[in-house]
Amino acid sequence: MPANKTAFNDALKKASNAAWDQRWDTAIKEYRRALHEFPDDTSAHSGLALALQESNKLDESLAEYKFLAKMQSNDPVPLARVAILLEKMNRKGDAVAAYMQLAELYQQQKQMNKAVEAWRKATTLDPDLTEPHEKLAAAFTEAGHEGPAAREWLALAKIAQRGGDFPRATQCAERALALEPDNTQARFLLNELTGRGASLAAQAGASPVELARRSALSRLASSVLDDKTPWRRGDSGGRAGVDVDSLLARAIDAQENGQSREAIELYEQILAAGVSRPEVQFNLAILYQNTLRHDDAIALLNQTARAPQFAVASHFALGQSYRAQNKVDMALDHYLQAMKIVDLTTVNRSQADQVIRLYESLSDSYHVIGDDATAQKYRATLLDFLNSKGWQDKVREVREHIATVAMGGTPLSMQEVFETPETQRVIELLRTSDELLRAGKLYAAGELVYQSIEIAPNYLPAHAQLAEIALASGRTSQAIDKYATLAETAEVRRDLPKAISFYKHALKLAPEDVTRRSKLINVLVQSGDLPEALNEFETVGKGLEAAGEIQKAADKYNEGLMLAARAGVVSDTVTNLQRNLGAAYMKLYEYDKALIVFQELERAAPDDELARYYLIELYLRTGQTAAGERELDTLLERYADAPQHVEAVLTSLAEASPDEPVIVRRLAQHYAARGETTKAIQLLDDLGERLLNQDRKAEAINVIQDIIVLKPPRVDDYRRLLLELREPVEA
Secondary structure, eight states: OOOOHHHHHHHHHHHHHHHHTTOHHHHHHHHHHHHHHOTTOHHHHHHHHHHHHHTTOHHHHHHHHHHHHHHTTTOHHHHHHHHHHHHHTTOHHHHHHHHHHHHHHHHHTTOHHHHHHHHHHHHHHOTTOHHHHHHHHHHHHHTTOHHHHHHHHHHHHHHHHHTTOHHHHHHHHHHHHHHOTTOHHHHHHHHHHHOTTOOGGGGTTSOHHHHHHHHHHHHHHHHHTOTTSGGGSTTSOOOTTOOHHHHHHHHHHHHHTTOHHHHHHHHHHHHHTTOOOHHHHHHHHHHHHHTTOHHHHHHHHHHHTTSGGGHHHHHHHHHHHHHHTTOHHHHHHHHHHHHHHHHHTTSOHHHHHHHHHHHHHHHHHHHHHOOHHHHHHHHHHHHHHHTSTTHHHHHHHHHHHHHHHHHTTOOOOHHHHHHSTTHHHHHHHHHHHHHHHHTTOHHHHHHHHHHHHHHOTTOHHHHHHHHHHHHHTTOHHHHHHHHHHHHHHHHHTTOHHHHHHHHHHHHHHOTTOHHHHHHHHHHHHHTTOHHHHHHHHHHHHHHHHHTTOHHHHHHHHHHHHHHHHHHTOOSHHHHHHHHHHHHHHHHTTOHHHHHHHHHHHHHHOTTOHHHHHHHHHHHHHTTOHHHHHHHHHHHHHHTTTOHHHHHHHHHHHHHHOTTOHHHHHHHHHHHHHTTOHHHHHHHHHHHHHHHHHTTOHHHHHHHHHHHHHTOOTTHHHHHHHHHHHHSOOOO
16 A cells, blocks of 8 residues: 555644644654555664653564664664663663664764773773773874873773783773873872782781881892892982992891891982982981981871882871871871772772762761761771782671672772671671572561661661661662662761762652652762763753642742852753743743743853744733744744644644734744645634624734635635624724
């Protein structure tokens, strides 16, 4: 049966109008009707895919976009939508494959910026996948961007290290350093992989300070016999006539024999000679510390902390010196810094920012507490850990636990885990509980969680696990209450990342809870995450509107805009807040306020078609017809090549203002221009009758004249009516 072009065009037009009005169910129906006539039409498939996505019918939308990607194999847009949808559906493996395919297509089209963006998305979704990192490294190298290329090789080195492929890890770290010699992370990793700069794992049982001291002595002893040592060359900058080798050999011998005073004097002479190697500085700092010269030790340790191979030990020793001086806050800062450095060596780049934020939050919370007991407890915890056998391996074990907890949405740092009583036992209980939960054995899973809480009652991930078990057993309200309690607890502790996470968990289960969402906004503002806070302002406002509380919604939109103005934030979210505020004012019949909002929005974003649409409606509602016509002319000019959009705009405006001649007459002209004369006449006839009923004769006369121009079947009747209106018959 041949396709019906008229039916196809009619369906496509109705679908477009419905999509414009966000009536997605109608749009879906009409797009499918259009495809019944022409099954391979890409514009209909594209519209249907969008409508299905907006209706949250993601599987069907995905199928449409896949069809489009196959039909338009050289167009990256459908494939990009496939990747985004797969990511939204949490199908990470498929999403990664789609992003890789998308990147290849962009690369073929020489759109390298977009190819890089797609590869980066792939690395975010699967941080341990090597291919996108390799592609990024090659692309950055070819473009001459050595720093970004080096960071990709560093990421590959860490992946190889985690996989136990140490030769490959070493090779990648060396390539990173070849591109960016000052990359401290690459140097630190290479030191760890090759043993240069002390293999901490090989000397279990020693503290990081002792390990670093041994390493420094060993490196200095080796350098005495090395002709290539900087101070043995003419360009060393050392003082002429000073035998640095002799001083160094004597200093090492004195230090190893416990002659601290003599060793200090010799090391000071070496520094005075112009030698500034971190090994010398670190050894002298520890000697100062052992002889209670903490100010002198602190000055040197602040310098050696910048050397990757001494960073952990230096911060730990700084914590010891500040603690000896009873400067608790300073001591805690450096203990936390030491732990953060260890923590960062176990994560990939995509996780690093989150880990840094967690430690900043923890530092804030300890400064609030600031008591000596807490400092002593944390110092003891860190000492026990860093003095324990195989502590670097334990770092990785703990990180696996943290990654598991993070998959549930709870941010966690290593320090929090180490503070927990019987850490290994608690981790094992929660790991087994998680396995039982996934197997559907909820009672047994809960029992293990309660055991872990008995050991560590303040360990929040255990309580979060109880919420997950409650949710799995169908006790949703109990899970919501648990997450809300956890959020409030974290907020009191000033652990803002956790507070944000727990509030989001609760809101995912009860999205209409405006009170909790307002609390989330407060925490987001406190944490400095203003873009996310503004998104939540929009969500709260829409929730209030849905509940019929329009004035409260307008107040919330205003609050968000005031925050954005104070912070100087300019974003799409701010624009959405302005649109929502203007629309709320219209619902409240506060047209003057709405007009001001949309005028400001139009000045800020002249291409904002929705703002211009609302301005047309507002000008007409407030009697500013000429201004409304000017805005309408401007908007319709934009759609000169898209008649379906012209019709959608005019139809929507006519529905909003059915008795406004300016709009209805324009719509009639549009119908007439498309050959739909009968429809145009009927539209004008209905308008004319309404105007006469409202005693608006002058406007009715203009409408009747429009009808006569169209030559309706009973044109003489309209002419007689026109004469009667112009020259009324006397009674």
